[in-house]
Each structure stands twice: as C-alpha cells, then as structure tokens.
Amino acid sequence: MELPTRRWLLTRAALTAATIAAVPLGAAPAPAAGAAPATAATALPVVDMELVLLAAQLDPPKPDTGLTPGAKAHVLAVEQALNTKGLLAASAVDGHYGSSTVSAYAAWQRHLGYSGIDANGLPGVTSLTRLGETRYTVTRPVRAGSRTDEYGGRQVNTRTATMLAAADAILPWGVTLSQGSYTTEDPTSAGTHDGGGVVDISVAGLSTTQRWRLVLALRTIGFAAWLRTPEQGFPFHVHAVAVSDPELSAPAQRQVHDYYFGRNGLASHAPDDTPTAYRAPFTWWEKSQRA
Known part of the structure; x- marks a missing residue:
C-alpha cells in the first residue's frame, strides 16, 4: 500500500506552515478561509481527495467526457500536475478523470515505486500529495489502512x-x-x-x-x-x-x-x-x- 517515503516526510515537514482546509462537497479548490496574506505556501489551492476518487471511479466507463458533479476543478488540478510531469497529454486535461487520466496516474504511481494494486490509477494519499508538491495541498484524505x-x-x-x-x-x-x-x-x-x-x-x-x-x-x-x-x-x-x-x-x-x-x-x-x-x-x- 502507499506509505510515506523519507523524501515525502521531509517535504511535508517543510510545508507545515501551509493550511489544509476542508471544503464543502462540490466546492472548487480555493485558499483556506481567513488565511493570512498570500504566500508561496498559503496561496496553494486544495484538492479534495474524496471528489477526485469519486471521479476516478465514475468517469472512465462513460461514453463521453461527462464530468462528475463537483469534481471538475479538483480533477483539473491533478491532471495539470500529471501534464507537467509529462504523463498526460494537454488535450486530456479537461476535468474528466477518464481512462487516459487513470493510465497517467498509474504511471505516476509506478514512477514512485508502486506496483500491483498500489498502481491502480486511483489516488492514494501519499502519491496525491507528492504529485501536488508546490501546486496544491490535499484535503479530505481517504485511507484504506492496513491490509491485514x-x-x-x-x-x-x-x-x-x-x-x-x-x-x-x-x-x-x-x-x-x-x-x-x-x-x-x-x-x-x-x-x-x-x-x-x-x-x-x-x-x-x-x-x-x-x-x-x-x-x-x-x-x-x-x-x-x-x-x-x-x-x-x-x-x-x-x-x-x-x-x-x-x-x-x-x-x-x-x-x-x-x-x-x-x-x-x-x-x-x-x-x-x-x-x-x-x-x-x-x-x-x-x-x-x-x-
């Protein structure tokens, strides 16, 4: 399963000043309410992991590029990060977590050293956080916990x-x-x-x-x-x-x-x-x- 790596822990420690704010279901990523004046850390948007996971399950089998309600902005942030990594074509950055995005995210997971079910194209907390370094922070994390x-x-x-x-x-x-x-x-x-x-x-x-x-x-x-x-x-x-x-x-x-x-x-x-x-x-x- 996805576990924090030493590099990720060091990065996380460097970002402890950032605020990870929960947002209502369906809300677009935005800085935390009442946050201090924008800085390199606090200006980052948030990505709602619950909504990204929902889109990753619902979008791929659709016959078109229909969007999962409330998830577009969050999926876009993930797709933009995948595009920056060279894993997703710009034409697929559309807020629809389709098969191209699933494949690109699975490639990102493999890049991090994951395999098998850990490289299934569904975001885990560690891989999603690593992908968002300097781009977004993650809110409403979903954890499977121990497999045993x-x-x-x-x-x-x-x-x-x-x-x-x-x-x-x-x-x-x-x-x-x-x-x-x-x-x-x-x-x-x-x-x-x-x-x-x-x-x-x-x-x-x-x-x-x-x-x-x-x-x-x-x-x-x-x-x-x-x-x-x-x-x-x-x-x-x-x-x-x-x-x-x-x-x-x-x-x-x-x-x-x-x-x-x-x-x-x-x-x-x-x-x-x-x-x-x-x-x-x-x-x-x-x-x-x-x-």
Missing part, C-alpha cells in the same frame, strides 16, 4: 472493517463474510476481490426480507451492494464494494460506476433489481459519517 485486518476471520483493510462494523450495528443479526478482499479464491468473482474494499456476505438462514435489509444497511454506510441469486448464476449471497476505497481493483471500480447509474454490477449492466424500499442514496463511508 480481518472481519469474521476474512481479510479486509481497516476502512472496510470499520464499514462492516457500522452495517453490523444497524442489523439485529451478525454480518458473516463468505469471501474477503485481496483474494482470487473464487474465479466467478471476475477480479473484483483482487484489491481492497470488496466482500461477499453470507445470507444463509436469512429470510428474503432480511436479505434485502442487509443490502440496505450496506448501502446506507457507503457500499455498492447487491443481492446475488441463482438466476444470475450465483449461490445466494450479497456482494458489496466499498465506494471510494483507494485500493479497488479495476473490475470493482467499474461496479461502483454501475451502482451509481442504477445498474446491477454484472457483465450485463442490467438495471438494478433491488426493490425500491431497500435502496439508499449514493454515498461513501466518509460522506455517510458527515450526514
């Missing part, structure tokens, strides 16, 4: 474990995982579990209503979640993807896109068959905790 955490004996990262505990607290029965993250043990998962943030949940012993209540609880706290059925080619279980986990595999990223647009997250991209009563507004963990 467990939930019910299944491997997940810290963020996912925290989210599952929150969903568990909503329900009068326990959440039991049948598959965790960072695993290729089930070939029918099509690579969705290869990275972080993705789990399968057992529904054994649950009634139909309880299964849908489980889906609703997961969606409420920031998972893209669906009930999988034999009609779809699966044994009954709930498949859940933690929206905006920075370590999502590419197939899992596309499932977040599907969920946002009301689809089923399968190869068919058919409409979501979740009953209306068990749907929830699109959200992610950090946003759900601010509500």
